[in-house]
Amino acid sequence: MKKNIVWFDLETTGISTTADRIIEICMIKTDLDGNEIESYRSLVNPGITEMRPEAQDKHGISIEDLSDQPSFESIASEINDFIGDCDLGGYNALYFDVPFLCEEFMRCGIAFNHRSRAVLDPFLIYSNYEKRDLTNTYKKYTGKDLEGAHRAEADVRATMEIFQVQRELYSMAATAEEIDKEVNTRRADQVDLGGKLKFADVDEKRTIVFNFGKHKGIPFKTVYETDARYLSWIIEKGEFSQELKIICKKLIEKFKQEQENKNIEMPY
Numbered sequence: 001m002k003k004n005i006v007w008f009d010l011e012t013t014g015i016s017t018t019a020d021r022i023i024e025i026c027m028i029k030t031d032l033d034g035n036e037i038e039s040y041r042s043l044v045n046p047g048i049t050e051m052r053p054e055a056q057d058k059h060g061i062s063i064e065d066l067s068d069q070p071s072f073e074s075i076a077s078e079i080n081d082f083i084g085d086c087d088l089g090g091y092n093a094l095y096f097d098v099p100f101l102c103e104e105f106m107r108c109g110i111a112f113n114h115r116s117r118a119v120l121d122p123f124l125i126y127s128n129y130e131k132r133d134l135t136n137t138y139k140k141y142t143g144k145d146l147e148g149a150h151r152a153e154a155d156v157r158a159t160m161e162i163f164q165v166q167r168e169l170y171s172m173a174a175t176a177e178e179i180d181k182e183v184n185t186r187r188a189d190q191v192d193l194g195g196k197l198k199f200a201d202v203d204e205k206r207t208i209v210f211n212f213g214k215h216k217g218i219p220f221k222t223v224y225e226t227d228a229r230y231l232s233w234i235i236e237k238g239e240f241s242q243e244l245k246i247i248c249k250k251l252i253e254k255f256k257q258e259q260e261n262k263n264i265e266m267p268y
Contacts, residue, residue: 002175004037005030005120006082007089007163009156010097011059014052017103017194018239021046022072023061025101026152027082032176034164040082041153043069058150076108087176089120091134091159094184099193099241106242114193118180122162125170125183134158141165192244208251220248224255 008027014020026041045066056062090097098114105112126137138146138158142165148154166172173179181188191197191208197220198211208220215223215230223230231252235245 002032003118004086005032005089005176006086007156007160008093008097008101009090009152009159010100011061011150011152012055012100013046013048013050014055015096017099017241020052020055020100021048022100022104023051023066024059024152025079026156027079028156028160029082029086030160034160038082040079042075044072044075045069047071060150072104073108076105076110080105080110080112085117087118087120087180088114089122089159089163089176091137091155091162092121092123094119094121094124094187094193099243102193103242106246118176119184119187120163120176120179121184122159122166125166125172125179126162137162141169192241192247194241194244196240196244197247220251221255224252 006027006029008025010022011024012020012022022044023046024041024043026039028039029037031037043061043066045068046063049063051061051063088098098119102112102114122137123134130140134155135146135149138144138161141162146154146158149158173182186195189198189200191199196210196212197208199206200209200217201207202209202219210216210218210220210223215227231248234240235248
């Protein structure tokens with residue numbers, strides 16, 4: 001059974017998933033053929049006092065505009081319920097909107113499993129052929145000018161329209177999952193959305209290794225055994241995503257349990 005797709009777009013106070021916050025979200029649920037099922041839109045009070053000037057110049061929303069809007073925490077459950085088990089779609093969503101959404105969910109105690117979902121990203125599909133921003137991409141595929149760019153609803157509707165044209169033009173696979181695997185080739189090896197950890201073959205065994213810093217290319221387990229302070233820094237002090245910190249904690253718990261099991265004396 002084909003899953004429905006939730007196409008979505010976020011406007012934010014900036015580009016940092018750790019320091020910035022969502023201020024607008026629009027989601028439109030469709031089937032794979034683009035038939036609209038339902039939609040959701042809300043402005044969001046970010047709970048911070050400053051908007052990055054470059055962000056406000058882009059979307060035109062000020063902190064003052066959001067003073068009487070709901071916090072993300074107050075609407076997180078209804079956003080999560082709206083998405084349900086659907087796949088996701090959005091322009092440049094895999095490297096911006098999805099990480100932002102996951103980070104906001106985690107602040108609210110909601111575990112959002114992005115790895116169980118296909119992500120349809122017309123930006124990545126198009127980037128296989130040419131690199132363009134949303135406005136030029138929309139013009140190329142539809143022959144129309146995009147009006148109202150950089151507001152969530154206009155951007156998400158343009159993204160949906162681009163994808164349907166791309167499906168016909170490039171003779172894509174029949175399912176969202178197959179398209180995701182074909183286009184998002186880097187995603188299969190990523191452990192976290194930020195790409196700080198990845199899967200790699202080490203001694204003919206697929207394992208998790210670091211993909212940044214002084215331990216780049218080193219298995220997580222090796223770092224756990226030789227440099228525990230580094231992991232503590234990531235979890236407690238480093239300015240990393242909540243997703244990465246949670247993954248590190250779970251891997252540490254796993255290796256501790258393995259050590260404890262090895263130390264149990266068998267009653268022979």
